[in-house]
Amino acid sequence: MTSTVADSAPARRVPRPRADALRNRERIVTAAREMFVEFGSQVPYDEIARRAGVGNATLYRNFPERTDLVHEVVLSLMARVTEVAERAAEEESDTFAALRRFTLGAADERVGALCPMLDGAFDKDHPDLVAERDRLEEAVQGLVERAQQAGRLRTDVGVGDLMVALSQLTRPLPGSGCAAFDQFVRRHLLLFLDGLEAPARSELPGKAATLEDLRRDSCPS
Amino acid sequence: MTSTVADSAPARRVPRPRADALRNRERIVTAAREMFVEFGSQVPYDEIARRAGVGNATLYRNFPERTDLVHEVVLSLMARVTEVAERAAEEESDTFAALRRFTLGAADERVGALCPMLDGAFDKDHPDLVAERDRLEEAVQGLVERAQQAGRLRTDVGVGDLMVALSQLTRPLPGSGCAAFDQFVRRHLLLFLDGLEAPARSELPGKAATLEDLRRDSCPS
DNA sequence: AAATAACCGGGGACCGGGTCCCCGTTTATG
DNA sequence: CATAAACGGGGACCCGGTCCCCGGTTATTT
Numbered sequence: 001m002t003s004t005v006a007d008s009a010p011a012r013r014v015p016r017p018r019a020d021a022l023r024n025r026e027r028i029v030t031a032a033r034e035m036f037v038e039f040g041s042q043v044p045y046d047e048i049a050r051r052a053g054v055g056n057a058t059l060y061r062n063f064p065e066r067t068d069l070v071h072e073v074v075l076s077l078m079a080r081v082t083e084v085a086e087r088a089a090e091e092e093s094d095t096f097a098a099l100r101r102f103t104l105g106a107a108d109e110r111v112g113a114l115c116p117m118l119d120g121a122f123d124k125d126h127p128d129l130v131a132e133r134d135r136l137e138e139a140v141q142g143l144v145e146r147a148q149q150a151g152r153l154r155t156d157v158g159v160g161d162l163m164v165a166l167s168q169l170t171r172p173l174p175g176s177g178c179a180a181f182d183q184f185v186r187r188h189l190l191l192f193l194d195g196l197e198a199p200a201r202s203e204l205p206g207k208a209a210t211l212e213d214l215r216r217d218s219c220p221s
Numbered sequence: 222m223t224s225t226v227a228d229s230a231p232a233r234r235v236p237r238p239r240a241d242a243l244r245n246r247e248r249i250v251t252a253a254r255e256m257f258v259e260f261g262s263q264v265p266y267d268e269i270a271r272r273a274g275v276g277n278a279t280l281y282r283n284f285p286e287r288t289d290l291v292h293e294v295v296l297s298l299m300a301r302v303t304e305v306a307e308r309a310a311e312e313e314s315d316t317f318a319a320l321r322r323f324t325l326g327a328a329d330e331r332v333g334a335l336c337p338m339l340d341g342a343f344d345k346d347h348p349d350l351v352a353e354r355d356r357l358e359e360a361v362q363g364l365v366e367r368a369q370q371a372g373r374l375r376t377d378v379g380v381g382d383l384m385v386a387l388s389q390l391t392r393p394l395p396g397s398g399c400a401a402f403d404q405f406v407r408r409h410l411l412l413f414l415d416g417l418e419a420p421a422r423s424e425l426p427g428k429a430a431t432l433e434d435l436r437r438d439s440c441p442s
Numbered sequence: 443a444a445a446t447a448a449c450c451g452g453g454g455a456c457c458g459g460g461t462c463c464c465c466g467t468t469t470a471t472g
Numbered sequence: 473c474a475t476a477a478a479c480g481g482g483g484a485c486c487c488g489g490t491c492c493c494c495g496g497t498t499a500t501t502t
Contacts, residue, residue, distance in 0.1 A: 018448065018499055044489055055451030060491065115394060157412070165409040169389050173339060183427045188386040188413075191378070194423050195416030202415050206404045239470055242478060265460055276480030281462065 025062050028052045033073045037113035038172050041070050041122075070122040071129065078132045080109045085139035095147040096197065102143055103166060103189055111163075112170035137211045154200040158208030165192055246283050249273045254294045258334035259393055262291050262343075291343045292350065299353045301330045306360035316368040317418065323364055324387055324410055332384075333391035358432045375421040379429030386413055 031052035035043045045066075049056040063069040084105035092098035123129070140159050147153035169188050173181070195201070252273035256264045266287075270277040284290040305326035313319035344350070361380050368374035390409050394402070416422070 015448085015500090020499070021449065024450085045491085046489075049451095056490090057452080057492080058450060061449085157408075161405075161408060161412070164405065165390065165412070168392060168409070169386065171389060171392065173336060184382075184385065184430070187378075187382060187425045187427055188389070190423050190425055191382070191386065191416035192409075192413050193416065194421070195412035195414065197422055200415070201418055202411050204408050204411055206408055209405070236471095236477085239477065241470070245479085266462085267460075270480095277461090278463080278480060279478080282478080285462095 024052075024054055024058055028054060028059055028062060028069075029072055029076055032069055033077060033110075033113065036070075036073055036117065037110045041066075041117050067122050070117060071126060074114065074117055074122070075128060075132055077109065077111070077114060078129075078136050081106050081111055082132070082136045082139050084109060085136070085143060089139065089143055089146070094152075095143075095150040096152040099143050099147050099153065099196075100190075100193055102140070103162070103193060104186065106166060107170045107185060107189055110170065110172075112167050112172060115167045115171055133211060141210075148198075151198055153196055154198045156200060156204050156208060157196060159211055160209030160214050162196070163211065164209075164214065245273075245275055245279055249275060249280055249283060249290075250293050250297055253290055254298060254331075254334070257291075257294055257338065258331040262287075262338050288343045291338060292347060295335065295338055295343070296349060296353055298330065298332070298335060299357050302327050302332055303353070303357045303360050305330060306357070306364060310360065310364055310367070315373075316364075316371040317373040320364050320368050320374065320383075320417075321411075321414055323361070324383070324414060325407065327387060328391045328406060328410055331391065331393070333388050333393060336388045336392055354432060362431075369419075372419055374417055375419045377421060377425050377429060378417060379431055381430030381432055381435050383417070384432065385430075385435065 028048070032048050035048050035051055045059055046056050048069075049059040052059070059069075063072070085102050088098045088102040088105065092101050137159060140162065144153065144157075144159055144162065148155050166189070169192065170185055249269065253269050256269050256272055260268075266280055267277050269290075270280040273280070284293070306323050309319045309323040309326065313322050358380060361383065365374065365378075365380055365383065369376050387410070390413065391406055
């Protein structure tokens, strides 16, 4: 994975970051993801540092702007979720089972944490982000279309419906690191999925939405 | 409603509050409910006062402790939701339709706002609160049982499942007062309800929970 | 293994926003 | 009309988050 880029190159100009520096940066991002999930992206810097087992200065050195940190976390989280979607599509033959697996897997990754991040305060149009979002949408859209074409998923729902409901249902209650809650969430996700299954049991108002619709609608600012 | 308690009594000791004072108190509670729904119970006192069209001093005079205000708001919100449940049971002959009506009605009242209030910081065991919670549980439990006995609602779900999922799905995204989002929420609620309908399309892990279970589990503190 | 430079960590000063009170003014009541 | 209760907003206080400084530590280089 990590190519030996700066190995033979003149290392004097950019002497390659130290090993522990990279490790620390990684620990920070992980800690931040966990904290964001639980307390939202406004959580104090010092707390994140403590959770990461790092001095706060290290945190400020790596991410001078909070924006940078949020950006990094969102990116990393989206990548994980995308991978869950791709693995589900690949390894699950039954189309609806694939959808189930993705949903529960995404819940385990705490997609719900993406929600509070939409509270402004970070660049939604950054190229990296758009790229990652497109990858995610493509992967999930694939799951949805396959299930719909197989007649297993009702056709009046879209990726947006799935993602938003998924996010909402898995959003952590602030404070309580309740253990029993997790099991509870799985029940709700499964119930929601049952509602998604074809044939449709009711008629929905409005129309199915894509991720693009979401991004546009959610922030009229 | 308001009995003339202090009318003939020696009014010197407690000379009955002035009319505008009562009106102001009411406006404050209303404003607080709206603000809590949108921004959580931590919203600055001054903001609430401004929204209520009152000086901040009036707010502090009426609710010296934030706890008091939260308590009042929760109570008022629960009462509204209970009423929705009772009206639904009473006026809707079809048992599942009653459940639908309650769910959508409760969403309109913004039950989701109750969630962030569980972030500690207020007395869960206050007699008034317990009483109101029991009334609410009884009303909703009635809806659930009727639908289950009629064979319209799957039997592996309980009041707790409905209430928590309902709260989660309707929780407002902090910041954006997005208009389109509301319509979106209705879609998700209807999908979830479809999942609740009998016959069950999947097998759920764990077991159905009551409100009492919720209260106990959610705060191991 | 020693030298060197990059990196780390935590203690504390600064700053902004929320809380809460004081007091001159307004308004319901009898 | 007199009186006292209630109002309102301006500002002082205070706390918690941010951000920097500097002495110590640890990975790299020869």
